[in-house]
Amino acid sequence: xxxxxxxxxxxxxxxxxxxxxxxxxxxxxxxxxxxxxxxxxxxxxxxxxxxxxxxxxxxxxxxxxxxxxxxxxxxxxxxxxxxxxxxxxxxxxxxxxxxxxxxxxxxxxxxxxxxxxxxxxxxxxxxxxxxxxxxxxxxxxxxxxxxxxxxxxxxxxxxxxxxxxxxxxxxxxxxxxxxxxxx
Amino acid sequence: xxxxxxxxxxxxxxxxxxxxxxxxxxxxxxxxxxxxxxxxxxxxxxxxxxxxxxxxxxxxxxxxxxxxxxxxxxxxxxxxxxxxxxxxxxxxxxxxxxxxxxxxxxxxxxxxxxxxxxxxxxxxxxxxxxxxxxxxxxxxxxxxxxxxxxxxxxxxxxxxxxxxxxxxxxxxxxxxxxxxxxxxxxxxxxxxxxxxxxxxxxxxxxxxxxxxxxxxxxxxxxxxxxxxxxxxxxxxxxxxxxxxxxxxxxxxxxxxxxxxxxxxxxxxxxxxxxxxxxxxxxxxxxxxxxxxxxxxxxxxxxxxxxxxxxxxxxxxxxxxxxxxxxxxxxxxxxxxxxxxxxxxxxxxxxxxxxxxxxxxxxxxxxxxxxxxxxxxxxxxx
Ligand SMILES: [Zn+2]
Ligand SMILES: [Zn+2]
Numbered sequence: 001x002x003x004x005x006x007x008x009x010x011x012x013x014x015x016x017x018x019x020x021x022x023x024x025x026x027x028x029x030x031x032x033x034x035x036x037x038x039x040x041x042x043x044x045x046x047x048x049x050x051x052x053x054x055x056x057x058x059x060x061x062x063x064x065x066x067x068x069x070x071x072x073x074x075x076x077x078x079x080x081x082x083x084x085x086x087x088x089x090x091x092x093x094x095x096x097x098x099x100x101x102x103x104x105x106x107x108x109x110x111x112x113x114x115x116x117x118x119x120x121x122x123x124x125x126x127x128x129x130x131x132x133x134x135x136x137x138x139x140x141x142x143x144x145x146x147x148x149x150x151x152x153x154x155x156x157x158x159x160x161x162x163x164x165x166x167x168x169x170x171x172x173x174x175x176x177x178x179x180x181x182x183x
Numbered sequence: 184x185x186x187x188x189x190x191x192x193x194x195x196x197x198x199x200x201x202x203x204x205x206x207x208x209x210x211x212x213x214x215x216x217x218x219x220x221x222x223x224x225x226x227x228x229x230x231x232x233x234x235x236x237x238x239x240x241x242x243x244x245x246x247x248x249x250x251x252x253x254x255x256x257x258x259x260x261x262x263x264x265x266x267x268x269x270x271x272x273x274x275x276x277x278x279x280x281x282x283x284x285x286x287x288x289x290x291x292x293x294x295x296x297x298x299x300x301x302x303x304x305x306x307x308x309x310x311x312x313x314x315x316x317x318x319x320x321x322x323x324x325x326x327x328x329x330x331x332x333x334x335x336x337x338x339x340x341x342x343x344x345x346x347x348x349x350x351x352x353x354x355x356x357x358x359x360x361x362x363x364x365x366x367x368x369x370x371x372x373x374x375x376x377x378x379x380x381x382x383x384x385x386x387x388x389x390x391x392x393x394x395x396x397x398x399x400x401x402x403x404x405x406x407x408x409x410x411x412x413x414x415x416x417x418x419x420x421x422x423x424x425x426x427x428x429x430x431x432x433x434x435x436x437x438x439x440x441x442x443x444x445x446x447x448x449x450x451x452x453x454x455x456x457x458x459x460x461x462x463x464x465x466x467x468x469x470x471x472x473x474x475x476x477x478x479x480x481x482x483x484x485x486x487x488x489x490x491x492x493x494x495x496x497x498x499x500x501x502x503x504x505x506x507x508x509x510x511x512x513x514x515x516x517x518x519x520x521x522x523x524x525x526x527x528x529x530x531x532x533x534x535x536x537x538x539x540x541x542x543x544x545x546x547x548x549x550x551x552x553x554x555x556x557x558x559x560x561x562x563x564x
Contacts, residue, residue: 084248084250085250085254087254095253096379097251097253097254097333097378097379098251098376098377098378098379098380099250099251099253099254100248100249100250100251100254100368101245101247101248101251101368101370101376102248104370104373104376104383105370111380114380115373115380115383115441118380118381118438118439118441119384119439119440119441119442120439120442121384121439121441121442121443122372122373122441122442123372123373123441123442124370124371124372124373124374124375124384124385124441124442125384125442125443125444125447126374126384126385126387126443126444126445126448127355127358127385127444127445128369129358129359129362129367129369129375130359130362130363131362131363131366131367132247132362132366132367132368132369133369136369136371139371140371
């Protein structure tokens with residue numbers, strides 16, 4: 001995500017225009033604030049109130065051990081922010097907790113080394129829930145149909161392609177009536 | 184407590200109001216309070232119940248498109264609370280059979296919260312969280328659901344003895360029930376999405392509570408536990424700080440939640456537990472052969488102290504209860520039901536002692552009360 005389009009990390013409403021770096025107890029905190037919030041907070045910038053800090057710091061060390069600083073290298077995370085809850089990847093590194101289900105999408109690739117270190121794996125092999133899982137099946141079916149559609153278009157088999165397109169639309173319609181996108 | 188929370192409490196199911204009122208007036212009779220400490224998992228039943236005290240399976244689940252509790256606003260936490268409240272209070276046929284009731288944490292006195300922690304029904308984290316957090320309990324307390332802890336829901340099944348498969352199946356049944364009415368945060372690659380990446384995937388944490396006195400007496404425990412650690416399981420003492428295992432009680436649990444199926448996870452823990460049981464049994468055999476009288480003396484002395492001491496601190500009580508339990512297991516002293524020994528582990532904790540007496544107690548008073556409670560239990564009056 002382009003940093004210039006980042007939302008203010010305090011109000012989450014206006015575009016961030018001020019970059020604040022704070023060192024607290026040896027932990028570097030980076031904040032992107034809108035001009036209003038930056039003026040209002042002045043030097044008293046703090047997460048207190050919004051984030052219950054006491055719950056969070058415990059998880060930090062296990063996630064980013066000192067020898068693994070590259071996992072937190074600025075180039076890989078500085079622009080990342082979850083569009084849904086506003087958590088930045090840097091904040092995640094501090095608190096050790098993700099903000100919402102969309103964070104897993106937003107931080108995508110950056111989470112892979114961490115998950116591999118924690119679990120030795122990165123693909124779920126367990127239970128698939130009946131309802132949320134039916135979506136997974138539908139989504140896989142759509143992927144399959146899209147590939148087929150592309151082939152038909154390449155073959156200029158437009159009649160069959162049109163049929164496939166209708167099928168895909170129907171499946172997509174079912175998914176969105178079941179509750180928008182499941183990420 | 185703010186106005187909103189206070190209003191919330193008013194609309195609680197009657198059970199929780201009752202508890203609060205009784206606590207405030209102190210009108211609840213001691214026998215009723217004593218009965219409130221007991222729980223199905225302390226029953227001393229189930230396979231391997233002499234060594235395995237309990238089996239637990241816990242599933243972390245979240246609602247789609249709502250921030251996880253640590254980042255959620257009060258309004259968002261309230262939404263989760265309302266979701267589960269509606270499900271629990273819906274008295275259709277299926278729901279009624281599930282025998283669930285819901286207690287708001289904010290409606291519980293601090294001591295009652297601590298009792299729930301000591302009974303392993305809620306976490307210390309939930310006990311501190313009063314913003315729209317709750318616990319859903321089945322009658323027998325085998326099933327419990329923490330609401331708005333670190334994840335929106337934490338479904339727990341806690342059973343006596345070594346019953347991991349059954350615990351998984353029961354937890355999964357309630358999971359299906361919830362999923363039929365709640366949109367879960369689920370990702371096809373990452374599985375069930377959780378606030379902490381250590382739980383993502385299955386969201387499953389399976390754990391076993393074990394009593395391993397003979398391995399400890401024969402000084403094999405550390406070697407064995409480090410081997411357990413090497414196969415990817417976490418080991419910790421049930422009471423006390425860090426690695427120290429007061430009363431020879433240990434908890435072993437899986438660490439990996441992603442990339443293995445639920446069955447693989449519990450079966451792996453089950454296999455290791457079986458090995459620990461057989462090593463413990465070998466060590467007991469060895470102790471009996473080498474010094475039966477010494478062991479009987481140790482158990483008898485522990486029993487004597489527990490029956491007659493006037494003051495006893497928590498660590499000493501735990502150690503003596505361990506010695507007595509080993510003596511009972513091996514038939515070296517008079518038989519005491521496992522149920523009683525298990526309940527003693529819980530009712531000698533600080534929160535339970537204060538709950539039982541209905542008074543706030545300092546450390547000195549707790550040592551007095553602990554000795555009195557143990558005497559009462561062991562003398563059977
Ligand atoms: Zn702002
Ligand atoms: Zn998010």
